[in-house]
Amino acid sequence: MAPAHPPIPTLDDVARAANVSTATVSRCLNDKSKVSRETRERVMRAVDALGYTPNFNARAMAARRTHTIGAIIPTMENAIFARGLQAFQETLHAEGYTLLVSSSAYQPDLEAEQIRTLVARGADGLLLIGAERGQQIYDYLTRRAIPTVLAWTSSFDHGFASVGFDxxxxxxxxxxxxxxxxxxxxxxxxxxxxxxxxxxxxxxxxxxxxxxxxxxxxxxxxxxxxxxxxxxxxxxxxxxxxxxxxxxxxxxxxxxxxxxxxxxxxxxxxxxxxxxxxxxxxxxxxxxxxxxxxxxxVPHRQMGRVAAQELLETIAGRKPRAARELAVSITMRESLKAI
Amino acid sequence: MAPAHPPIPTLDDVARAANVSTATVSRCLNDKSKVSRETRERVMRAVDALGYTPNFNARAMAARRTHTIGAIIPTMENAIFARGLQAFQETLHAEGYTLLVSSSAYQPDLEAEQIRTLVARGADGLLLIGAERGQQIYDYLTRRAIPTVLAWTSSFDHGFASVGFDxxxxxxxxxxxxxxxxxxxxxxxxxxxxxxxxxxxxxxxxxxxxxxxxxxxxxxxxxxxxxxxxxxxxxxxxxxxxxxxxxxxxxxxxxxxxxxxxxxxxxxxxxxxxxxxxxxxxxxxxxxxxxxxxxxxVPHRQMGRVAAQELLETIAGRKPRAARELAVSITMRESLKAI
Incomplete structure (x- = not known):
C-alpha cells in the first residue's frame, strides 16, 4: 500500500542529496561556523529542495516553543517602522512573548539570511515587511512551517497572512x-x-x-x-x-x-x-x-497591534490566513496649498 | 590534593539545589514553556547562585558560536539609538555576524528578561545601553561569561567594557x-x-x-x-x-x-x-x-562602530576590558541666542 502522504525527508536523505555525512548536515543546521561556506550552501540547498525539517512532528514543534518572535524591518535608522513595531512588541509582550528585531538595510539577500538566523535561533514566528521577495524564501517558510505575517502590505499573493493597506x-x-x-x-x-x-x-x-x-x-x-x-x-x-x-x-x-x-x-x-x-x-x-x-x-499602531494578533493566532493554529486591509487617510497640513 | 579551581557546578548540583529532577532543570534552560513559572524561577535562582553554565568548557563554547549578537535598547520609537545601532550592525555584519535587537521600553525588569532570552537564543555577545542596572544582572552575565559591551556610557564601575561619553x-x-x-x-x-x-x-x-x-x-x-x-x-x-x-x-x-x-x-x-x-x-x-x-x-556612528569592535575583540578573548570615552561637542544652531 502506498503511503497516504509523501515520505517525510530524513537527515539521511539530505546527506545523500548533498553528498556529505549526516554529521555535516547536522553541523550546518546547528553550528554554521564549523562548516565551509560552500558546503553549507550545498547542504542548505538540499534541505530546501527536500523540505527537510529537523522536527517534523507538530506536537514536538509546539513543545519547542521559545516564546520568541522575530521581526525583520528594512531599516532602524529612521522612524518609519518604529511606531508600528513598538505596538507590535507591546501586544506580544502582553502575551508573554519577547520580540527580536533585525534590520535588512533594504537588502533582500540580507533579509533572507536574517530569516534563517531567526528560525535557527528558535523564533516561534516572524513579521516581515512588504510582500516582494524571492519565491524561495516563501517556499522555505512554508516547508519549515514558520508562522509568518507580512505587514505594510495587504497582498495575499503568496498565501501568507498580511496586515497593511493599499x-x-x-x-x-x-x-x-x-x-x-x-x-x-x-x-x-x-x-x-x-x-x-x-x-x-x-x-x-x-x-x-x-x-x-x-x-x-x-x-x-x-x-x-x-x-x-x-x-x-x-x-x-x-x-x-x-x-x-x-x-x-x-x-x-x-x-x-x-x-x-x-x-x-x-x-x-x-x-x-x-x-x-x-x-x-x-x-x-x-x-x-x-x-x-x-x-x-498610516495607522502604524493599529497595524502593529493587528499584526501581533494575527501572528499569535497563526502560531496557535486557530485561524486561516488572510489579508487584512486597514484604512488610511490624508492628513492635510501647511506644506501643500492650492494654486 | 585540593583542586586548583573551585569545582565546576553540574546539572546535578542545580537539580539538588532547586529540589527538582535534572530533566526539569534541562527543560528550564531549553524550553521554558513546559515548566511552571514558579518552578522555573526556583531553578533559575539555583542556576544563578551556583554559576552553572551548560557548556563550561571554553572550547565547547567557542564551537557553539552562533554569530548572532544581541542588543537591548531602551526604545525603538524615536531615533535616539537608531544611528548608533545601524553603525553597530554594519560593523558586525562585515564580520559575518547578525544583530538581533530588543527594546526594553526603559523598564529594567524587561531588560533583564530580554538579556536572558537573548542568551537562551544563543547570542555570542550583548550590547547594553548605559551602566545603571541591578547587580544581579551583572553577576549573571559574569557567571555565564557572556561577552558584553555597554554603550552610551563610559562607566567602568561594573568591570564591563564600555564605549560612550561623559x-x-x-x-x-x-x-x-x-x-x-x-x-x-x-x-x-x-x-x-x-x-x-x-x-x-x-x-x-x-x-x-x-x-x-x-x-x-x-x-x-x-x-x-x-x-x-x-x-x-x-x-x-x-x-x-x-x-x-x-x-x-x-x-x-x-x-x-x-x-x-x-x-x-x-x-x-x-x-x-x-x-x-x-x-x-x-x-x-x-x-x-x-x-x-x-x-x-554625540558621535553616534563612531560609538556604534567602536562598540562593535570592542564586542568582537571581547568575544575573541583578545582584549582586556576597558572604558572608551569619545569626545562630544556642542552644535550651535538657531534655537539658542544670547540675551
Missing part, C-alpha cells in the same frame, strides 16, 4: 487631492523600486491619478533614490532646477519630504508659497517640521 | 555656554532619572555648571518626565507659565526639545526671540526642525 490607492487619493488643488506641474521623488512593493505601489498610484486627470504619466519627472534625508534633499534640488519649475514635489515618504523641506529652506524657497511638498506615512516627524507636512496617514 | 561633562559645557550667553532664568526638562544614568549625568552637569556660575541649583525648576514628544511639549508649557518666565529651556534630549519647540509654536512663542531651547544627542531631527536645534553632538 499603497497604490492611498497615494492615488493624495495625487487626486493635489490635482484638485490646481497643481499641474508635479515632480515625484520615489524610494528605490526594486524589491520594494510599497514604493512601487505609491508611484503607480500617482501615475494612475495623473492618467485619470488627463496627464501623460511619462511627462512627469520621477527621481528614484535611497531613503535618506540627504537623498530627498538632493532629488528636490534637481527637480527645482527644471524649467518650468514644479509647483509641487510629491515624495514617497516623510523622510524624503523632510529632506526636500530642509533643502527648500537652504535654497531660499518658501514652502508652500514657492513650492508645495507632500509626504507619506505620517510619522511623528511630519507634524514637527515647519511647515508641517501634508501626508498620507 | 554625559555630565557634556551637558555641563552646554550649560556653561548658555550662561556665557547671558541666560540666568534657566528651566530644565529631564528624562526620568531612575535607572537612567544618562539622564542623571546630564542633570548633574547642569547643576554643576549653575553652581560654578554662582547660582543655587535648587532654585532652578526641573521637570522630570517620559521621553515622548508630548512629554516635552507639556513640560515646556508648564515652565513657560512660571513668573518670571525662563529665558531658556534646557532639555535632556532632542526629542523632548522637539516637543518643546512644537508647543512654543502652538503657544505663539517665537524661538529664540521669546525663549531659547536646547537639546542633547544631535539626532537627525535636530537639524530638520525650525529653528534648528542647538544641542550636544
Amino acid at each position: 499603497n497604490c490607492a492611498a497615494m492615488r487619493s493624495l495625487a487626486d487631492q493635489v490635482q484638485a488643488m490646481g497643481h499641474r506641474r508635479i515632480a515625484v521623488i520615489s524610494g528605490i523600486l526594486a524589491g520594494n512593493d510599497r514604493a512601487e505601489g505609491r508611484l503607480r498610484g500617482i501615475r494612475e491619478s495623473l492618467r485619470a486627470h488627463g496627464t501623460d504619466p511619462d511627462s512627469v519627472p520621477v527621481i528614484e533614490t535611497g531613503y535618506e534625508i540627504e537623498n530627498g534633499a538632493d532629488a528636490f534640488e534637481t527637480h527645482m532646477k527644471r524649467a518650468p519649475r514644479p509647483t509641487v514635489v510629491m515624495c514617497g515618504n516623510d523622510v524624503l519630504a523632510a529632506g526636500a523641506l530642509s533643502r527648500a529652506r537652504a535654497m531660499g524657497l518658501r514652502v508652500p508659497e514657492d513650492v508645495s511638498i507632500t509626504g507619506f506615512d505620517d510619522i511623528e516627524l511630519a507634524g514637527l517640521l515647519y511647515p508641517r507636512l501634508t501626508t498620507v496617514h | 554625559n555630565c561633562a557634556a551637558m555641563r559645557s552646554l550649560a556653561d555656554q548658555v550662561q556665557a550667553m547671558g541666560h540666568r532664568r534657566i528651566a530644565v526638562i529631564s528624562g526620568i532619572l531612575a535607572g537612567n544614568d544618562r539622564a542623571e549625568g546630564r542633570l548633574r552637569g547642569i547643576r554643576e555648571s549653575l553652581r560654578a556660575h554662582g547660582t543655587d541649583p535648587d532654585s532652578v525648576p526641573v521637570i522630570e518626565t517620559g521621553y515622548e514628544i508630548e512629554n516635552g511639549a507639556d513640560a515646556f508649557e508648564t515652565h513657560m507659565k512660571r513668573a518670571p518666565r525662563p529665558t531658556v529651556v534646557m532639555c535632556g534630549n532632542d526629542v523632548l526639545a522637539a516637543g518643546a519647540l512644537s508647543r512654543a509654536r502652538a503657544m505663539g512663542l517665537r524661538v529664540p526671540e521669546d525663549v531659547s531651547i536646547t537639546g542633547f544627542d544631535d539626532i537627525e531631527l535636530a537639524g530638520l526642525l525650525y529653528p534648528r536645534l542647538t544641542t550636544v553632538h
Whole structure:
C-alpha cells in the first residue's frame, strides 16, 4: 500500500542529496561556523529542495516553543517602522512573548539570511515587511512551517497572512487631492523600486491619478533614490532646477519630504508659497517640521497591534490566513496649498 | 590534593539545589514553556547562585558560536539609538555576524528578561545601553561569561567594557555656554532619572555648571518626565507659565526639545526671540526642525562602530576590558541666542 502522504525527508536523505555525512548536515543546521561556506550552501540547498525539517512532528514543534518572535524591518535608522513595531512588541509582550528585531538595510539577500538566523535561533514566528521577495524564501517558510505575517502590505499573493493597506490607492487619493488643488506641474521623488512593493505601489498610484486627470504619466519627472534625508534633499534640488519649475514635489515618504523641506529652506524657497511638498506615512516627524507636512496617514499602531494578533493566532493554529486591509487617510497640513 | 579551581557546578548540583529532577532543570534552560513559572524561577535562582553554565568548557563554547549578537535598547520609537545601532550592525555584519535587537521600553525588569532570552537564543555577545542596572544582572552575565559591551556610557564601575561619553561633562559645557550667553532664568526638562544614568549625568552637569556660575541649583525648576514628544511639549508649557518666565529651556534630549519647540509654536512663542531651547544627542531631527536645534553632538556612528569592535575583540578573548570615552561637542544652531 502506498503511503497516504509523501515520505517525510530524513537527515539521511539530505546527506545523500548533498553528498556529505549526516554529521555535516547536522553541523550546518546547528553550528554554521564549523562548516565551509560552500558546503553549507550545498547542504542548505538540499534541505530546501527536500523540505527537510529537523522536527517534523507538530506536537514536538509546539513543545519547542521559545516564546520568541522575530521581526525583520528594512531599516532602524529612521522612524518609519518604529511606531508600528513598538505596538507590535507591546501586544506580544502582553502575551508573554519577547520580540527580536533585525534590520535588512533594504537588502533582500540580507533579509533572507536574517530569516534563517531567526528560525535557527528558535523564533516561534516572524513579521516581515512588504510582500516582494524571492519565491524561495516563501517556499522555505512554508516547508519549515514558520508562522509568518507580512505587514505594510495587504497582498495575499503568496498565501501568507498580511496586515497593511493599499499603497497604490492611498497615494492615488493624495495625487487626486493635489490635482484638485490646481497643481499641474508635479515632480515625484520615489524610494528605490526594486524589491520594494510599497514604493512601487505609491508611484503607480500617482501615475494612475495623473492618467485619470488627463496627464501623460511619462511627462512627469520621477527621481528614484535611497531613503535618506540627504537623498530627498538632493532629488528636490534637481527637480527645482527644471524649467518650468514644479509647483509641487510629491515624495514617497516623510523622510524624503523632510529632506526636500530642509533643502527648500537652504535654497531660499518658501514652502508652500514657492513650492508645495507632500509626504507619506505620517510619522511623528511630519507634524514637527515647519511647515508641517501634508501626508498620507498610516495607522502604524493599529497595524502593529493587528499584526501581533494575527501572528499569535497563526502560531496557535486557530485561524486561516488572510489579508487584512486597514484604512488610511490624508492628513492635510501647511506644506501643500492650492494654486 | 585540593583542586586548583573551585569545582565546576553540574546539572546535578542545580537539580539538588532547586529540589527538582535534572530533566526539569534541562527543560528550564531549553524550553521554558513546559515548566511552571514558579518552578522555573526556583531553578533559575539555583542556576544563578551556583554559576552553572551548560557548556563550561571554553572550547565547547567557542564551537557553539552562533554569530548572532544581541542588543537591548531602551526604545525603538524615536531615533535616539537608531544611528548608533545601524553603525553597530554594519560593523558586525562585515564580520559575518547578525544583530538581533530588543527594546526594553526603559523598564529594567524587561531588560533583564530580554538579556536572558537573548542568551537562551544563543547570542555570542550583548550590547547594553548605559551602566545603571541591578547587580544581579551583572553577576549573571559574569557567571555565564557572556561577552558584553555597554554603550552610551563610559562607566567602568561594573568591570564591563564600555564605549560612550561623559554625559555630565557634556551637558555641563552646554550649560556653561548658555550662561556665557547671558541666560540666568534657566528651566530644565529631564528624562526620568531612575535607572537612567544618562539622564542623571546630564542633570548633574547642569547643576554643576549653575553652581560654578554662582547660582543655587535648587532654585532652578526641573521637570522630570517620559521621553515622548508630548512629554516635552507639556513640560515646556508648564515652565513657560512660571513668573518670571525662563529665558531658556534646557532639555535632556532632542526629542523632548522637539516637543518643546512644537508647543512654543502652538503657544505663539517665537524661538529664540521669546525663549531659547536646547537639546542633547544631535539626532537627525535636530537639524530638520525650525529653528534648528542647538544641542550636544554625540558621535553616534563612531560609538556604534567602536562598540562593535570592542564586542568582537571581547568575544575573541583578545582584549582586556576597558572604558572608551569619545569626545562630544556642542552644535550651535538657531534655537539658542544670547540675551
